[in-house]
Amino acid sequence: DTEVTQTPKHLVMGMTNKKSLKCEQHMGHRAMYWYKQKAKKPPELMFVYSYEKLSINESVPSRFSPECPNSSLLNLHLHALQPEDSALYLCASSQDPGGAYEQYFGPGTRLTVT
Amino acid sequence: DAKTTQPTSMDCAEGRAANLPCNHSTISGNEYVYWYRQIHSQGPQYIIHGLKNNETNEMASLIITEDRKSSTLILPHATLRDTAVYYCIVGATDSWGKLQFGAGTQVVVTP
Numbered sequence: 092d093t094e095v096t097q098t099p100k101h102l103v104m105g106m107t108n109k110k111s112l113k114c115e116q117h118m119g120h121r122a123m124y125w126y127k128q129k130a131k132k133p134p135e136l137m138f139v140y141s142y143e144k145l146s147i148n149e150s151v152p153s154r155f156s157p158e159c160p161n162s163s164l165l166n167l168h169l170h171a172l173q174p175e176d177s178a179l180y181l182c183a184s185s186q187d188p189g190g191a192y193e194q195y196f197g198p199g200t201r202l203t204v205t
Numbered sequence: 206d207a208k209t210t211q212p213t214s215m216d217c218a219e220g221r222a223a224n225l226p227c228n229h230s231t232i233s234g235n236e237y238v239y240w241y242r243q244i245h246s247q248g249p250q251y252i253i254h255g256l257k258n259n260e261t262n263e264m265a266s267l268i269i270t271e272d273r274k275s276s277t278l279i280l281p282h283a284t285l286r287d288t289a290v291y292y293c294i295v296g297a298t299d300s301w302g303k304l305q306f307g308a309g310t311q312v313v314v315t316p
Contacts, residue, residue, distance in 0.1 A: 095248075122302050133292065133306035134249065146301050181248050188301045191237045191256070196248030 095197035103203045112200045114165040114182030122188035123165040126181040141188040172204045209293045214311040223280040227293030230274040236297045240278045242289040283314045
């Protein structure tokens, strides 16, 4: 199984809502990533988790809060978002954060903030 | 800023080879060259990667110049399903797997 799953596929939320995005992989990968992709732009890295610990935060605003409850699961908690946060949120995983390993991407969650 | 330079777009005829160039003149000795592609509205898909030797897998071939300052991704027999944005990325093994995507090349395969 080389699949990364993300739920929900689509999410519409108001600026005062709290919601969470979920990402799951069962490949035994020890590195997991969150990316944000605006329309017609390339993906931008947000967070890297290595062995369930946050290793990289690319200066992401605190209204985005990542969580890695176990080695298979990655969440992104959203609170008080702005309309400009509307984007495709992609999750990825790789075998190990070190070394030259390919990343497997999920299909993404398309988020609209109203 | 991305460490690679790619053409904005390319057209390719179905059944022909597609050769996608990438310049990475500031590549460091411990940085690999990775290629990913993204079909519209899907997550990126890994294609291939290499350090200095040429590489081939079931999807594509990667040719890296001897000075490692540029590379070419070859799709041997392009199909309509290969229409996508292709990203050339350089990344080091000690960078937590960070992928810094550039603008990529929009490849359109036509019948």
